[in-house]
Amino acid sequence: MSLELFGHPFSSYTWKPLIALYETDTPFTFRNISGDEYPENEAEFLAAWPVGKFPLLVDDGVPIMESSVIIEHVAPALIPDDRDIAEEVRLLDRIFDNHVMTPVQAIVAEHLPFITQTPDEARITRARAALDKIYPWLEERLTGRQWAAGDSFTLADCAGAPALFYADWVHRIADDFATLKAYRSRVLARPSVARVVDEARPYRKLFPLGAPDRD
Ligand SMILES: N[C@@H](CCC(=O)N[C@@H](CS)C(=O)NCC(=O)O)C(=O)O
Numbered sequence: 001m002s003l004e005l006f007g008h009p010f011s012s013y014t015w016k017p018l019i020a021l022y023e024t025d026t027p028f029t030f031r032n033i034s035g036d037e038y039p040e041n042e043a044e045f046l047a048a049w050p051v052g053k054f055p056l057l058v059d060d061g062v063p064i065m066e067s068s069v070i071i072e073h074v075a076p077a078l079i080p081d082d083r084d085i086a087e088e089v090r091l092l093d094r095i096f097d098n099h100v101m102t103p104v105q106a107i108v109a110e111h112l113p114f115i116t117q118t119p120d121e122a123r124i125t126r127a128r129a130a131l132d133k134i135y136p137w138l139e140e141r142l143t144g145r146q147w148a149a150g151d152s153f154t155l156a157d158c159a160g161a162p163a164l165f166y167a168d169w170v171h172r173i174a175d176d177f178a179t180l181k182a183y184r185s186r187v188l189a190r191p192s193v194a195r196v197v198d199e200a201r202p203y204r205k206l207f208p209l210g211a212p213d214r215d
Contacts, residue, residue, distance in 0.1 A: 003028035003074060006045040007055035010034070010203035012101055012162035014055045015196045016067040019158045020075040022192035028074070034203065068093050071155050078155045089149040092141075092156035096148075099134045100163035103127035107170045111208035131171045139177045148183070153190065161193045169212055188215065 005021070005028050007014030021028050031041040033054060048063040049056045057064040057073065064073050068090075071078060080086050106127040110119040142148065148156035164184040167173065173181050187193055197215065204211040 001074075002060050004031050004058045005029070005055055005070075006031040006033055006041060006048075006058070008032065008034050008203075009196075010200045010206055011054060012104075012166050013053075013067045013097075015162040015165075015193075015200075016158045017055050017057065017070040017074060018196045018199075019161060019192045020071040020078055020155070022195055023153065023158070024075040024077060026074055068097070068155065068159070071158055075155075078153070078158065080152065080154065085150060089154045089156045092148045093159040095134070095138070096156070096159035096163035099130065100138075100167050101159075103130040103134075104163065104166050104170050108166075108208060113208075128171050131167060135173055135177050135180060139180045142179050142183050145183075146186070148187075157187055157190070157193075161187045161190070162196075165197065165215065169207070169215075170209060 003021075003026065005014075005017055007018070007030070009032060018030075020026075031045065032038050033042045033045050045054065045056055046052055048058060049065055051065075053065070055067055055070060057070040059073065064070050079089055104127075107124055109115050110124050145151075147153050148160045160183070164173070164180070165188065168184060173184065175181070188197060
């Protein structure tokens with residue numbers, strides 16, 4: 001396997017496979033596609049995946065899209081063999097992407113000048129309402145667990161770390177959700193996660209709502 005990961009160091013979905021690769025000590029080359037810094041990386045990325053959504057993995061010339069599929073490819077150990085636990089892992093991965101990251105991205109998109117000059121307040125309100133529904137669900141689901149799906153660090157945590165990192169920035173997790181906040185702190189302290197957070201620090205000025213002075 002010769003692995004090249006195309007992505008942006010500040011992108012939540014890029015963090016997912018980066019965390020998995022660091023977690024499993026898997027050698028790979030990072031192909032940064034940030035801004036105008038590396039035009040050759042961006043051109044190669046778009047040639048392999050015209051949709052333009054990152055991350056993209058290229059394994060010996062074969063492109064593999066979608067962060068969760070990339071993780072299953074490079075770090076199968078992060079999906080437990082036990083079928084019931086694996087189902088919970090995949091469920092939490094989908095919940096973090098679809099019900100946390102999607103509304104977070106919707107709020108962020110309304111503040112990106114290259115997308116819109118006039119934020120759609122109704123869309124922002126709907127996205128905040130979606131987060132207000134998922135925070136209590138997660139609070140209950142994560143109760144009694146060290147990691148998102150149980151006792152071991154899995155694909156679900158690779159998704160949970162970036163989703164909750166940015167969710168708290170755009171729609172603060174209230175103190176009432178003590179379990180969720182404690183999980184967020186715990187997962188951010190994990191060395192593989194702390195590493196992606198640190199590598200993204202130089203890019204915080206890009207956060208369109210203004211990065212808070214924490215984390
Ligand atoms: N379902 C995709 C989502 C990827 C995604 O939304 N990536 C964002 C960056 S975090 C992106 O490509 N944004 C640029 C764009 O939408 O043009 C995955 O899991 O890989």
